[in-house]
Amino acid sequence: MMRDALKAACGLWLAFAVAGQAQTAADRPVVVELYTSQGCSSCPPADDLLATLAADPAVIPLALHVDYWDYIGWEDHLAQPGFTARQKAYARAVRSRTIYTPQMIVNGGTRVEGNDPEAVLEAIRSARGAGSPVTLEVQHEGGQIRVRAQSAEGPGLPMKIQLVRYRPEETVNIERGENAGRTVTYRNIVTDWQPVAEWPGQPPLDLTLPLAGDEPAVVLIQRAGPAEILAAQRVN
Numbered sequence: 001m002m003r004d005a006l007k008a009a010c011g012l013w014l015a016f017a018v019a020g021q022a023q024t025a026a027d028r029p030v031v032v033e034l035y036t037s038q039g040c041s042s043c044p045p046a047d048d049l050l051a052t053l054a055a056d057p058a059v060i061p062l063a064l065h066v067d068y069w070d071y072i073g074w075e076d077h078l079a080q081p082g083f084t085a086r087q088k089a090y091a092r093a094v095r096s097r098t099i100y101t102p103q104m105i106v107n108g109g110t111r112v113e114g115n116d117p118e119a120v121l122e123a124i125r126s127a128r129g130a131g132s133p134v135t136l137e138v139q140h141e142g143g144q145i146r147v148r149a150q151s152a153e154g155p156g157l158p159m160k161i162q163l164v165r166y167r168p169e170e171t172v173n174i175e176r177g178e179n180a181g182r183t184v185t186y187r188n189i190v191t192d193w194q195p196v197a198e199w200p201g202q203p204p205l206d207l208t209l210p211l212a213g214d215e216p217a218v219v220l221i222q223r224a225g226p227a228e229i230l231a232a233q234r235v236n
Contacts (some may be wrong), residue, residue, distance in 0.1 A: 013186035027135075030127045031220065031232045032061045032120070035103045036186075038076040039069030041178035045115040046102035051187040058231055059124060060218055062166060064190045074177030077173060078170070078189050086193065086226070093225040108222055108229035119159045133203075134159070135229035138219045145211045145235055147219055157224055158198035163209060164218040165192040191215060211235065 034050045036043045053061040063074050064083035087099050090111070100113040106123035107130075133152040138145055147161065167189045174182050199205045199221070211217060217235040220226065 001126045012214045027052045027232070028128075028132060029058050029060050029232055030107055030124050031218075031229045032059060032107075032124065033105045034061065035062055035066055035083070035099070035101055035105075035192040037066050037069035037101050038172060038174050038179060038184065039072050039074045039177040040101045042115065043102045044179065044184055046104065047184060047186055049117050049120065050104075051185070053124075054187045058101070058128070060234065061188050062164060062190050062218070063188050065186075069101065069152050069177070074174055074179070075093065076220065078172075078186065082193065083190065089226055093227060108225070108227055135222055136219065136221055136233050138233040138235055139149075140211065143211060144149065145209050145217070145219070147205065147209060149199065149205040149221060149231065151204075153201050155200045155202045158200050159195040159230065160195050160220075160222050160224060160226075161199055161205070162206065162220040162222060163192075163194050163196050163211075164190060164220060165213070166218070167215060167216045174218040216220055216231045 032050070032053055034046060038049055047063070050061045050063055053059045064082070064086065066077040066084040066087060067076065067079040068080055068084055070076060070079065087103065091099050093098065102115055104120050106112070106114045106120065107127040110123035110126070112119045114124060116230070127129065135150050137148045143227055169185060169187055170189055171183060171185045172181060174184065196209055197207055219233050219235065220229055221231045
């Protein structure tokens with residue numbers, strides 16, 4: 001019942017939050033990265049929140065499973081060391097020595113430690129209201145994608161073009177560790193996160209990338225740091 005109530009509350013909040021902003025939200029969806037682990041007893045409520053966000057087309061929620069909980073007795077088969085490294089890079093960017101699970105990072109800027117739906121939803125609303133100098137267009141053409149972007153800023157520090165692949169859903173029966181006996185359905189599980197190019201903002205970007213397999217994909221443009229995500233689009 002608590003889970004259903006959370007989903008209902010988040011659904012209502014999101015409906016009101018996007019009222020009057022449909023065009024902006026559709027043009028510039030907000031990326032929410034969840035750093036989570038099957039071995040973390042505090043993570044299932046955050047996993048539920050991410051699943052709720054997955055129903056909103058104006059949000060791109062991505063679950064990155066980290067491996068530093070594996071020693072407790074349950075190895076998260078969805079975890080990758082690269083995702084732990086990315087979370088640590090975010091911490092270094094703000095001169096923090098600590099990383100948390102669960103942690104949500106909204107559009108590369110706002111960090112929310114623990115399960116705090118109100119803070120996450122407020123960060124999403126703030127990100128939706130913020131402007132960006134970058135516009136991004138992604139077209140799927142057979143086994144390739146064409147990525148085109150323009151920036152209203154002059155040439156500057158390189159931005160990173162990144163290609164993310166994810167699995168929409170997987171249900172896991174956890175047998176040991178802090179969540180022993182629980183069955184959790186994970187959503188938007190990142191399977192690969194690759195930088196594919198750097199772009200200084202000028203001239204306009206026109207890039208063709210191979211795209212094999214059936215897993216959904218997202219293209220991101222992010223300031224170095226890692227810092228603000230300036231643009232993101234799903235590959236349709």
